[in-house]
Amino acid sequence: MDEALLRGLTPSVLAALVRRGADFAAAEDAVQDALAEAVRVWPTGLSPGSRPRSGGGDPIRDAKGWLITVAWRRFLDAERADAARRRREVLVGREPAPGPAPAVDDTLRLYFLCAHPSLSPSSAVALTLRAVGGLTTRQIARAYLVPEATMAQRISRAKRTVSGVLFDRPGDVATVLRVLYLIFNEGYSGDVDLAAEAIRLTRQLAARVDHPEAAGLLALMLLHHARRAARTAPDGSLVPLAEQDRGRWDTGAIAEGTGILRAALARDRLGEFQAQAAVAALHADAPTAEETDWAQIVEWYDELVRLTGSPVVRLNRAVAVGEAEGPRAGLAALAALDDSLPRHTAVAAYLHERDGDPVTAARLYAEAAAKATDLAERDHLTRRAARLNARRPR
């Protein structure tokens, strides 16, 4: 049984239940039950000729119909078990005859609901992964390294928060994109590849909305994901972009990401994700680190500064300036920025190293390591400091 295919059906199954009158929270539980049921009873390998052992139809021909039927039954069972008997009568009466599958944009409404502004970022992420992604609470809990009970509470609170939100109201694509970006960027561990899941969800979204930034985010994800194999050494340490084995970059993902980006840029509605993807595309385009078109990267950072005004973007721009125009120019750009910015000291260390000042660089690398917020970066910066210190007599 193809789990990815199954999970891809989650949003439309959930939407179908909500359309039939189920409240969102209960419908979501019922869909999870139906997914678990499918995993349990469907023949392994959805191939022609294999036969289902139970269910409401032939899952091979109509997996979605099967899931809707089973989920609806589960929902009604739960309602019956509940004290809400009067409500049940109404719902049973409302059950429509089997008909065409729900409209495509039901899925879109679900994205909006799960990224609703009333949710905190961590709640929106958890709810999106479960209700749109079809992941189990246990999988999400493991991915974010919290107990399953904690994640279950987080999800049920999130469901309660949005239960009063009208399902038919259009939402803000930008909010959804931020949630998907979070899932991609903070994808930690566990048996679920959250980066790949974020790509799948963004691809599904980009196919449904006419929004260049959705395409921009998808391109950004693909271009970064393409480098994944080269990003870490066998010992788990971080390999900086300049030192990565570019032969290990995924050329298929790069080609796809670049193509999507080009089409998005052609529409002349530039946004943050497209500009970030453009930077990633320029890196992907360089056969060696030395051949990187830093001048153009600086131009994209100028665009990003204009779009976001973000100090972090200005910091990245200073790095790019250091590459394009030399470390002194980079240090000059850096001097204009608040030195309490995260990674400011790390950037200063790097630029001083490039400028031929290993003593200052080593001191700053050690200082930056003490301030690092992630373990791999701290180890990386400590190694840089150690390497420079080892080169000079003690």
Added chain:
Amino acid sequence: MAKYLLLKHYRGAPAAVNDVPMDRWTPEEISAHVQYMNDFAARLEKTGEFVDGQALAPDGAWVRYDGEGRPPVTDGPFAETKDLVAGWMVIDVDDYERAVELAGELSAAPGAGGKPIHEWLELRPFLTAPPTVTE
């Protein structure tokens, strides 16, 4: 989405406002304190922010490797140690501000006279995994 460690100290933290040792409290005050701590953890479970929490015995030992084929060396108890951790709680919250807010609430646990202890708690961020997007 960030994990923090809240550390409670037997010793080593700056003096609390309501700084009366627990053995001078009334039994009711101790019960009220314990209840507050339990309620706090239970509430964080409900908000989906609780990861782990444990109390530690004050007694312990130093242990170190002593070379191939030898048993580890132990030393202690270390009555003179300045810093002594009493327990911890790990929380998973949206941001630093929320972590500070929760630490503040935990520090308001009642002590002598049923008044908040205003105990200093140590708040330490976890080092995270590196982000996927790096430039």
